[in-house]
Amino acid sequence: MKQNKFVIKQISVFSENKPGRLAAIARALQEEEINILAFSIAEADGFGVVRALVDKPKKAHEKLGGLGFNVAFTDVIAVQMKDEPGGLYETARILGEGKINIEYAYAYSGKEGAVLILRVDNVEAAISAIQKGGGTLLESSLFQ
Amino acid sequence: MFWDEKTETLPKRDLERLQLKRLKKTLSQVQNVEFYRKRLHEAQVKPGDIRTLADIQKIPFTRKQDLRDGYPFGFFAVPIHEVVRIHTTSGTTGKPTVVGYTRNDLNTWAHLIARNMTMVGLTDQDIFQNMVNYGMFTGGLGFHYGAEKVGMTVIPSATGNTRRQIEMIQDFGVTAVHCTPSYAMHLAEVAEEMGANLESLNTGLFGAEPWSDSMRAELEKKLGVTAFDSYGLSELFGPGVAFECPERDGLHIWHDCYLVEIIDPATGEVLGDGERGELVVTPLVKEAMPLLRYRTGDITMQIEDDCLCGRAKKIARITGRSDDMLVIRGINVFPSQIEHVLLRIPEVGNQFMVYVDRINHLDEMTIDVEINRDYFSGELQDLARIQKKVVKELHDTLELRTTVKLVEPGSLPRFEGKAKRVIDRRSEM
Numbered sequence: 001m002k003q004n005k006f007v008i009k010q011i012s013v014f015s016e017n018k019p020g021r022l023a024a025i026a027r028a029l030q031e032e033e034i035n036i037l038a039f040s041i042a043e044a045d046g047f048g049v050v051r052a053l054v055d056k057p058k059k060a061h062e063k064l065g066g067l068g069f070n071v072a073f074t075d076v077i078a079v080q081m082k083d084e085p086g087g088l089y090e091t092a093r094i095l096g097e098g099k100i101n102i103e104y105a106y107a108y109s110g111k112e113g114a115v116l117i118l119r120v121d122n123v124e125a126a127i128s129a130i131q132k133g134g135g136t137l138l139e140s141s142l143f144q
Numbered sequence: 145m146f147w148d149e150k151t152e153t154l155p156k157r158d159l160e161r162l163q164l165k166r167l168k169k170t171l172s173q174v175q176n177v178e179f180y181r182k183r184l185h186e187a188q189v190k191p192g193d194i195r196t197l198a199d200i201q202k203i204p205f206t207r208k209q210d211l212r213d214g215y216p217f218g219f220f221a222v223p224i225h226e227v228v229r230i231h232t233t234s235g236t237t238g239k240p241t242v243v244g245y246t247r248n249d250l251n252t253w254a255h256l257i258a259r260n261m262t263m264v265g266l267t268d269q270d271i272f273q274n275m276v277n278y279g280m281f282t283g284g285l286g287f288h289y290g291a292e293k294v295g296m297t298v299i300p301s302a303t304g305n306t307r308r309q310i311e312m313i314q315d316f317g318v319t320a321v322h323c324t325p326s327y328a329m330h331l332a333e334v335a336e337e338m339g340a341n342l343e344s345l346n347t348g349l350f351g352a353e354p355w356s357d358s359m360r361a362e363l364e365k366k367l368g369v370t371a372f373d374s375y376g377l378s379e380l381f382g383p384g385v386a387f388e389c390p391e392r393d394g395l396h397i398w399h400d401c402y403l404v405e406i407i408d409p410a411t412g413e414v415l416g417d418g419e420r421g422e423l424v425v426t427p428l429v430k431e432a433m434p435l436l437r438y439r440t441g442d443i444t445m446q447i448e449d450d451c452l453c454g455r456a457k458k459i460a461r462i463t464g465r466s467d468d469m470l471v472i473r474g475i476n477v478f479p480s481q482i483e484h485v486l487l488r489i490p491e492v493g494n495q496f497m498v499y500v501d502r503i504n505h506l507d508e509m510t511i512d513v514e515i516n517r518d519y520f521s522g523e524l525q526d527l528a529r530i531q532k533k534v535v536k537e538l539h540d541t542l543e544l545r546t547t548v549k550l551v552e553p554g555s556l557p558r559f560e561g562k563a564k565r566v567i568d569r570r571s572e573m
Contacts, residue, residue: 010522012522012523014515014520014527014550014552015552016549016550016551016552016555042524044524044527044528044531045528045531045549046549046550047527047549047550047551048524049522049523049524049527068552068553068554069552070515070517070520070552070553071520071522072520072521072522073522074522074523103523103525104524
């Protein structure tokens with residue numbers, strides 16, 4: 001897949017579900033002065049994956065890997081939403097009409113408005129469907 | 145290669161004659177032990193009653209607990225001044241078991257180890273690093289004297305400081321090592337981390353805990369050795385009781401020194417060839433501490449066919465201990481079976497911990513296993529798929545539903561001595 005300016009590198013960290021694991025990850029990122037822009041935790045049976053958008057993903061990968069964490073990069077995309085009632089609907093409608101299957105998503109609302117982070121099975125197809133449907137994608141350079 | 149070809153390949157009839165002669169001698173030897181005088185009297189067995197090898201079945205078993213009750217010197221059949229060495233058995237509950245050796249015993253034992261080491265192809269050209277405890281554990285001094293008997297260059301490195309162990313292997317050009325299989329795995333991991341080359345190694349002798357054939361493949365790949373299984377227990381001198389030959393298809397137990405029976409651990413009934421049960425051994429050449437029908441607690445079977453190497457009948461590799469055996473919802477489970485399954489699954493590591501609980505009157509087995517760093521995709525669903533796969537593979541082998549917990553790489557305990565991977569919490573309730 002050729003590098004697309006809309007493809008953002010999310011870091012995914014394997015973590016056992018026990019007290020102190022998130023703190024250990026967050027402290028490691030703080031030590032490297034890495035800023036977390038958005039994050040979520042997905043939990044399964046006794047373990048989970050901490051997903052984060054950070055400003056320095058490579059550095060985060062190195063630091064966490066060096067501490068023994070199991071880290072992987074995952075490609076995600078970010079869609080700009082209106083931070084007002086109906087904002088999510090408008091974005092979700094575009095995705096649905098574009099027949100984009102969402103594996104998971106998480107959102108944040110910041111100064112520039114609300115942003116929906118999406119993990120989809122086919123990133124390229126999703127990007128063109130969102131653009132065709134009139135949605136606004138955020139470039140990775142905005143984050144990283 | 146043979147250390148003592150004549151003895152190792154005695155024809156069946158000669159062997160049985162020798163065994164009977166030695167059994168009779170052992171029976172007279174135990175008359176010096178109060179425990180046996182009483183025990184045989186109670187069972188109404190007189191030394192003259194043992195006319196054939198089969199007559200041994202008239203004699204009651206000796207159990208580990210009997211030896212503990214005899215602490216410290218209750219089983220010595222010679223005056224203490226004739227005992228030149230004492231060892232004790234490794235970590236069990238309560239008092240340790242004491243074993244003693246006369247000068248002849250130490251010599252006999254060293255010769256047995258020399259037989260084993262020669263059988264696997266080691267010679268006086270080899271440089272041998274002995275990476276086990278040199279204290280009360282029999283594995284250290286036992287192998288040490290056997291290797292010296294062969295004429296090897298022996299490095300008594302003992303345990304611990306794995307980086308130093310690796311440096312010595314490199315600097316001294318070590319060709320053969322002896323340690324527990326779990327320590328060997330740890331050594332391989334540390335060598336990998338260090339980026340250390342262990343190209344001088346070609347033979348690995350691993351024992352003191354059961355290990356599977358897939359673990360053998362793993363160790364051979366990682367360390368570049370041919371791996372041989374070593375079996376023994378302190379009550380029967382220590383290591384060297386039985387060993388694999390280059391065929392590596394079962395253990396040669398030295399029939400001129402150890403009379404073998406396999407019994408059903410529950411009923412005591414003697415089992416035939418090919419039937420799995422508890423190994424019972426009557427040592428035939430021990431002076432300081434003769435034993436009769438000693439229940440080893442180890443699970444194996446006698447293999448019917450003779451070995452191609454020319455030595456007599458083998459026993460199967462040990463698949464567990466009759467007291468390690470877990471009974472989960474009525475099904476017998478050996479930790480070695482779990483290990484065997486995990487080694488087949490590349491997505492997870494080789495270390496594991498087993499927890500057994502009783503929840504709502506049902507036994508529940510939980511297995512912690514490390515995810516393999518290289519197989520983490522970042523996706524939760526892939527992890528769930530790996531977890532399911534482990535549950536399924538365990539179910540296929542154990543015929544038992546288990547709970548599998550994926551844990552972070554490197555987070556499970558590593559064992560340098562005997563591995564303690566099972567925590568049974570059922571009695572706590």
